[in-house]
Amino acid sequence: MSIFNSSWSHKRLLILGVAVSFSFLSSMALSQSVLVDFQFIRLTAPLDEPRGLCLDIPGHRERVRLDRALSLHSCKRGIWNNDEKFDQEALNSGKLKMPFYGLCVRPTMGQVPVKVILGDCANEAASWIFENAQLKPKLKPHLCLTAGSGSSRLTPGGRRLPSRHVAREVFLQECDNQLKDRQSWTAETAE
Secondary structure, X not given: OHHHHHHHHHHHHXXXXXXXXXXXXXXXXXXXXXXXXXXXXXXXXXXXXXOOEEEEOOOOHHHOOOOOOOEEEEOOOOOOOHHHOEEHHHHHOOEOEEOOOOEEEEEOOOOOOEEEEEEOOOOXXXXXXXXXXXXXXXOOOOEEEEEOOOOXXXXXXXXXXOOOOEEEEEEEEEOOHHHHHHHOEEEEEOO
């Protein structure tokens, strides 16, 4: 009887060891597949915001407005910033994908000025060309993503909080070297 119990204990230890190893390896594989490099899409020139201006969804956290045109906002480093994060892998394939929302940036159609909104990533309108620091919709390569002129304005949060965040409009406009400060973009690691 004691031999049976000893053998059974070894089997249980072996089964437990295999289960723990499988669990560990599974969690490692899952964590590896979930790791994504997030990027900010930042206007190269700081204009009137020394922290930089990043492409942003209006609203904050649970009040993010996925149905509104995107804007430029003070880059949110070191704080909640899922509404400014873009998927690096998607950027490399011409998509401005916001992974936390599963949506991609695309131009509005038939509106003037042409704004940028979020939509289905499979839509051909969600494809972009990034060359010479300019972002151009693949379907309208004569247009460039352009920061609005004038001064940035304080956001509602910027008026009440010490962060003093600002925002400004962003839209598509004819590509023009005279507008280089407002049409030059970079992708940088989001913090």
